[in-house]
Structure formats: structure tokens, C-alpha cells
Amino acid sequence: MTRIFSGIKPSGHLTLGNYLGAVRQWVATEQRPDEALFCVVDLHALTVEHDPARVRRLSRQAATLLLAAGLDPRVCTLFVQSHVDEHTRLAYVLECTAADGELRRMIQYKEKAAKAQAAGEGVRLSLLTYPVLMAADILAYGTEEVPVGEDQRQHVELTRDLAVRFNQRYGYTFTVPRATTPAVAARVMDLQQPTSKMGKSEAVGSGIVYLLDEPEVITKKVMRAVTDNEGGVVYEREDRPGAANLLDILAACTGGDPAVLAGGYSGYGQLKRDVAEAVVETLRPVRQRHAELAADPAAVDAVLRAGAERARAIARPVVDRAYEAIGLLVP
Ligand code: AMP
Numbered sequence: 001m002t003r004i005f006s007g008i009k010p011s012g013h014l015t016l017g018n019y020l021g022a023v024r025q026w027v028a029t030e031q032r033p034d035e036a037l038f039c040v041v042d043l044h045a046l047t048v049e050h051d052p053a054r055v056r057r058l059s060r061q062a063a064t065l066l067l068a069a070g071l072d073p074r075v076c077t078l079f080v081q082s083h084v085d086e087h088t089r090l091a092y093v094l095e096c097t098a099a100d101g102e103l104r105r106m107i108q109y110k111e112k113a114a115k116a117q118a119a120g121e122g123v124r125l126s127l128l129t130y131p132v133l134m135a136a137d138i139l140a141y142g143t144e145e146v147p148v149g150e151d152q153r154q155h156v157e158l159t160r161d162l163a164v165r166f167n168q169r170y171g172y173t174f175t176v177p178r179a180t181t182p183a184v185a186a187r188v189m190d191l192q193q194p195t196s197k198m199g200k201s202e203a204v205g206s207g208i209v210y211l212l213d214e215p216e217v218i219t220k221k222v223m224r225a226v227t228d229n230e231g232g233v234v235y236e237r238e239d240r241p242g243a244a245n246l247l248d249i250l251a252a253c254t255g256g257d258p259a260v261l262a263g264g265y266s267g268y269g270q271l272k273r274d275v276a277e278a279v280v281e282t283l284r285p286v287r288q289r290h291a292e293l294a295a296d297p298a299a300v301d302a303v304l305r306a307g308a309e310r311a312r313a314i315a316r317p318v319v320d321r322a323y324e325a326i327g328l329l330v331p
């Protein structure tokens, strides 16, 4: 049985990128006889300027959307990171394993720190240590597989390095995990800026499809997607990123191969119409189910409470072992 863990930050509304890159893979794991845990990583949403009421609202909304997307709490464990103390308990020990330099090299840190500085905001220390907390999220559960989008590969690599280093120094304690990314749409790009990731924390929403967007809004965003002025439709990620992104999204929604799909089109008009329809139909059931589940927030809270209890029971002995191995007296 493979142990699977992944997480999502409640730092904005969930996007098509989250869905195709991560959440859909999570739902697919339920067909396997494995043990999977999925986590709304609320502590990670505090690493940049945040509004407390919004984080609270988005945390419940993310959990509701994950259930709406098809996560079944009878099959997997769904919970909120801050409900399980083991994450921060382990993070400290891993801070004593990680080096300052390797954290400063993280691409996401460099990008976000530069952005915060440009906006005149301070850089929170937690933004630097964020990947250590993420490593703790993963290692606390003896995780083997981490289904994520391409942008998280570097963080999972760091997690592996920390696990190996800790095991070498203090004796075998942690399972060394690996990242898994989907074959297509592992990095969905912004429809207006196809060289940047479609990110939920971005301020401008016109290039971002949100899971709860109305069908007409989705269609408008896709029809206005930036492409290029070259003739025909070909799949070239470097030279024609806008078209490649549309083909990736189409392939992810309809199950084809993006390069092969390109051959069926002579212009962008028809491609965009097909992409819009495919995205609308992919997200329609999620939106409908979300409306039903959102009507009963107490039921979602109950799922999260039960999930936290199950998660705690798995993480506690792993973190205790790490405490003992590194030289702490376990009471
Ligand atoms: P985040 O929104 O950063 O909490 O990401 C949650 C999950 O969604 C992670 O596994 C990310 O790798 C994935 N993800 C986020 N944005 C995208 C994107 N544009 N394309 C593919 N995967 C994404």
C-alpha cells in the first residue's frame, strides 16, 4: 500500500491549474488501494500579506471544493494543517536539518520575496522556511508519493534531501518521498500571459479560470486568451506558448495528446471554442456539487474534524521517532 500526501494553500480561489495539475490526480488515487491524505495547508497561506477573515473563508471553501471535485472522505483523509500540531512540531526539527543556503536558492522564495519587496511589503521569515514546513507535512506521514503540479517539484526534491540527510545523521527515520506530476497540464499557464503560471494568488483574474467561474465567464476568458500571429496551429511550447497552453488544457480535459490535437485545427477561433466547451463541461459537475455542499458547512467541518483525528494518529508516532532520534527526551 502506497502512502500519498498532498496539499493546497488557501491563499486564493482554486484555479483550473490547481484542478488539472493536482486535484484531479488526487481524485484518481482513490481508484487505488492506497492510503491518501489531502490537506488544506492554511499555515502556508500566512507566509505573505494576508487577511485573516479571508484565509478562514478560503480554507473552508478549498475543503468544500475538494469534496466537490470528488474526494471521498470514506476513502481518503481530508483535513486542515493547523488542526494537527505535528506539522509545526516536526518543522522545527527539520529546520535543524536544513541549511540557510538551500532555502534561499528555492525559485518560489526568490520570486515571491522579490514581489513582496517590489510591493513595499516586508518578506516574512516564514516565506523562507516555508519549504521546511512543507517537508514536515510530507515526512510526518511516511509519505511515498506526492501528487503535485510541476512548480512543486523543487520543494519535493528538498524534502527528499532533508529526509536522506536526517536518516544518515540520526538513523533511519523518514520514508523518502517522490513527486508525481500529470502527463499533460502539469503547468497550466495564465491565459493572458502564457509564459507565467496560472496562479491563484495573482491579482489580475482575466487570464485565470477559477473553478467556480460561471460558464459564460470561462468562455469569455478562453476566447480572449493570448495566442500569436503565426499561421496554422502547432504545438510548440517555447515558440508558441499561448497555443500550447490551450492545447494542453484541451488534452487534459478531453484525454487526447496535445501535438496530435493541434493537427485538427487550422485557426485559433475553433480551437478556443473547443477549449472553452471542454473546460465548461469539465468544471460543471464540480460547480454543481460545490453549491450543494456549501449549503451545509457544518457537514464539511465534521469531515475536517474526523480527518484531523485520523491524520494525528498517523503523524504522532513518526514525529515522536524523529524527536527521539535527534536527541530529545520523549516523555
Ligand atoms: P497552490 O495553489 O500553490 O497551493 O498549489 C496546489 C497544487 O496545485 C500544487 O500541487 C501545485 O503544483 C498545483 N498547481 C498550482 N497552480 C498550477 C498550475 N498553474 N498548473 C498546474 N498545477 C498547478
Ligand code: TRP
Pocket: 005, 006, 007, 008, 009, 041, 044, 133, 134, 137, 138, 146, 148, 152, 155
Ligand atoms: N507548497 C505547496 C504549493 O504551494 C502546497 C503544499 C504545502 C504542499 N505542503 C504540501 C503540497 C505538501 C504537497 C505536499 O502548492
